Amino acid sequence: MTENLEAPPMKRSANDFIFGKVLGEGSFSTVFLAKDVHTSKEFAIKVCQKRHIIREKKQDYVKREKETLLVLSKNVKESAPYFVRLYCTFQDPESLYFVLTYAKKGDLLGYLNKVGSFEDHCSKFYGAEIVQALEHLHCLGIVHRDLKPENILLSESMHIVITDFGSAKILNCVEMDEKNKENSEDAGELKRKSSFVGTAQYVSPEILNRTRTTPSCDLWALGCIIYQMVAGLPPFRGHSDYAIFQKIMKLEYEYPDGFPDDARDIVTQLLVLEPSERLGAKDIGSYTSVKSHPFFSGLDFEELHKVKPPEIC
Ligand SMILES: Nc1ncnc2c1ncn2[C@@H]1O[C@H](COP(=O)(O)OP(=O)(O)OP(=O)(O)O)[C@@H](O)[C@H]1O
Numbered sequence: 493m494t495e496n497l498e499a500p501p502m503k504r505s506a507n508d509f510i511f512g513k514v515l516g517e518g519s520f521s522t523v524f525l526a527k528d529v530h531t532s533k534e535f536a537i538k539v540c541q542k543r544h545i546i547r548e549k550k551q552d553y554v555k556r557e558k559e560t561l562l563v564l565s566k567n568v569k570e571s572a573p574y575f576v577r578l579y580c581t582f583q584d585p586e587s588l589y590f591v592l593t594y595a596k597k598g599d600l601l602g603y604l605n606k607v608g609s610f611e612d613h614c615s616k617f618y619g620a621e622i623v624q625a626l627e628h629l630h631c632l633g634i635v636h637r638d639l640k641p642e643n644i645l646l647s648e649s650m651h652i653v654i655t656d657f658g659s660a661k662i663l664n665c666v667e668m669d670e671k672n673k674e675n676s677e678d679a680g681e682l683k684r685k686s687s688f689v690g691t692a693q694y695v696s697p698e699i700l701n702r703t704r705t706t707p708s709c710d711l712w713a714l715g716c717i718i719y720q721m722v723a724g725l726p727p728f729r730g731h732s733d734y735a736i737f738q739k740i741m742k743l744e745y746e747y748p749d750g751f752p753d754d755a756r757d758i759v760t761q762l763l764v765l766e767p768s769e770r771l772g773a774k775d776i777g778s779y780t781s782v783k784s785h786p787f788f789s790g791l792d793f794e795e796l797h798k799v800k801p802p803e804i805c
Pocket residue numbers: 515516517518519520521522523536538576592593594595596642645655656658
């Protein structure tokens with residue numbers, strides 16, 4: 493009997509890490525900076541309180557997050573390394589631990605708040621990295637559903653690292669084929685999941701209408717994020733979520749003076765109420781109609797991860 497030389501990786505525990513500062517708090521999680529005692533490598537460890545998950549009935553949310561992160565970590569695409577990696581998970585009687593990539597430079601919202609709005613070449617570069625990331629995510633049959641600047645983290649080299657897959661949906665192959673077909677069962681699923689609805693400013697009309705989730709809802713969020721990088725504020729704003737939802741359903745937004753024409757054109761083609769009419773909604777495989785838009789002229793999407801990102805100024 494040949495000995496199995498590839499010993500399976502040892503199950504880790506909290507004792508394998510030195511826990512450092514708190515990086516941030518979620519609704520039922522705390523994320524710590526931590527160092528692996530064996531390799532001195534740094535990680536972000538997301539610690540979820542079991543008691544809290546049970547009380548908030550968030551098991552599905554956590555399960556979905558782990559499943560999605562596992563699929564992403566097993567299907568890394570060299571030209572789209574734009575997602576947080578899940579290295580391992582473990583638990584103790586009180587908590588669940590997710591050992592994740594540490595995104596050293598915070599998130600996109602932090603930079604937007606710091607500089608107000610991005611220079612055009614910055615908006616184009618980061619818009620392009622998000623398109624490249626969404627193309628890979630959707631090819632894996634995963635829809636993020638809560639894409640927003642706070643969930644777009646930045647690595648040490650200032651490339652994007654998309655996170656927070658708790659609200660992600662993994663489409664089954666049937667759904668993949670009937671991408672836009674109405675499906676009461678799924679709408680029912682959404683009804684149960686209505687609490688999951690993402691952050692008001694970026695949520696798409698079909699999520700509010702409880703129709704089925706398709707990759708198009710991430711294209712809507714892309715439109716909102718490109719608008720926000722160029723203008724400094726999201727397109728749909730209001731003093732309450734309800735007021736914002738009203739504006740979304742009526743497509744009530746405007747472009748400030750000086751908003752460049754190519755940015756206005758691509759945002760207008762993404763912020764379309766009918767999901768199947770959005771730019772890229774009909775693309776199969778790769779988002780050619782989004783990538784070929786003049787807003788992205790001159791960018792090589794496959795090479796973005798190798799170039800030094802433009803200074804955010
Ligand atoms: N991989 C990471 N690297 C660096 N910082 C991170 C990482 N993941 C999360 N954070 C920080 O920790 C904070 C909490 O993240 P977490 O995913 O636990 O909650 P959340 O998803 O932001 O909130 P909620 O659970 O309500 O959606 C984030 O806002 C972010 O600032």
